Amino acid sequence: MPVHVRAEPGDFAESVLLPGDPLRAEYIARTFFESPRLVTRERGMLGYTGSYRGRPVSVQATGMGCPSAAIVVEELVQLGARNLLRVGTCGGYHRELQLGDLVVATAAAPQDGTVSSLTRGVPYAPAAHFDVVHAAYHAAERSGRRTFMGPVVSSDLFYDPVEDPAGLWSRLGVLAVEMEAAAIFTIAAMRGARAGCLLTVSDTIGEEVVRISDEDLRAAVDNMVELALDTLHG
Ligand code: ADE
Numbered sequence: 001m002p003v004h005v006r007a008e009p010g011d012f013a014e015s016v017l018l019p020g021d022p023l024r025a026e027y028i029a030r031t032f033f034e035s036p037r038l039v040t041r042e043r044g045m046l047g048y049t050g051s052y053r054g055r056p057v058s059v060q061a062t063g064m065g066c067p068s069a070a071i072v073v074e075e076l077v078q079l080g081a082r083n084l085l086r087v088g089t090c091g092g093y094h095r096e097l098q099l100g101d102l103v104v105a106t107a108a109a110p111q112d113g114t115v116s117s118l119t120r121g122v123p124y125a126p127a128a129h130f131d132v133v134h135a136a137y138h139a140a141e142r143s144g145r146r147t148f149m150g151p152v153v154s155s156d157l158f159y160d161p162v163e164d165p166a167g168l169w170s171r172l173g174v175l176a177v178e179m180e181a182a183a184i185f186t187i188a189a190m191r192g193a194r195a196g197c198l199l200t201v202s203d204t205i206g207e208e209v210v211r212i213s214d215e216d217l218r219a220a221v222d223n224m225v226e227l228a229l230d231t232l233h234g
Contacts, residue, residue, distance in 0.1 A: 002075035004072030005060065011039040013049055013056035015232040016076055016223070018069070020180060021062035022046040022163050028087075028225050029059050045072065052229045062086070066114035066183035073184050075158040077191040079188055084195040085132060086089060086184055087228045089217070090152060090176035091200035091209070093169050097176065097201050098214040100145045100220040102216050102227070104128075104136045105197040108181035109153040109174060126185035128156075129152050139230040145223060148149065150175045152199065154182035178199065179228070196231065 001008060019025050025046045029036035033050030039058070040047040047060035060076060062069040073084060074148060090103055097103070107127045110116065115126060121145050133149070140147040160177075169177070181197040188195035200220045203211045212220070 002078055004045065004071050005040050005047060005075040005079065006081055007040045007044040007047065009080050011074060012047065012050060012057040012060070012079050012081050013139060014081060015057050016081045016085070017057070017059040018062050018084055018086040020062050020064050020088050024221070025061040027058045032225055032229060033057065039057065040121055052233055055233050057229065058228055061149060062180055066112040067178050069180035070114050070183040072158070073187040074191070075138050077187070078195050082193050083132070084184060084188055084193055085228050085232060086181055086197040087180055087224055088180065088197070088199050090178040090199040092176045092201040092204040093164050094148065094175045096100060097148060097204060098146070098202060099201055099210065100216055102140060102145050103152060103176050103199040103201065104133060104140060104147060104149045105152045105181050105199060106133055106149055107151040108197065110150060110182035111153050111155045111187070112182055113156060115186050116221045117185055124186070126182040127190070127192035128185055128196045130190065131217045132194050134197060135195055136227070136231040139227045139234050140199055142230070143223070143227055145227070147163065152178055152181060152197070154179055162166050165206060175207070198228050198231070205208055
């Protein structure tokens, strides 16, 4: 049994949704799964398994930041997970991004310590698995939701004293900032699993930071989770 995700092989489905927030994991399981079962609660990092349209699926909280996500993903793979889909929020850098938009991350620039520790500082481009990106693209297209596909940056900082310094990330075509995808993509690649990442824009970062309301965030995240389940099981 792994040290942190305390569960047995077979407790998790091969396909796992990965929100950062444990309470969002609980909400997803109770709202969208048939017959949800709590499979781990170690450190409050809740994980559930149930089914969606009759097929097994799990949801596991990663916590915040790449170090936490790296532990969780490594242990999920040890437990038999093969398809990993982060569902989270992001801060939008791209000028056209509006609050509540969906971002499908194709890659995640690793502005974090975890990926460079794993690669021993060797330059590396963490990327989502093509199969997951492809399925997410079609799920988003079917839903009609405003969707942007492209790279994001995974930062160690939520409260960054210098957001998007000199517009660097925007000029490089990076759509948004979040905090876990780079580690999830890297560990999945190292361990032969497939990973992807869907994000709802919860704040836009320009001259000033503008945040989404709680109510609009809830609706946008609900829609994203349906899309994520379609991506895994569509
Ligand atoms: N997740 C949502 N908004 C974010 C931001 N501004 N920075 C990092 N992660 C985020």
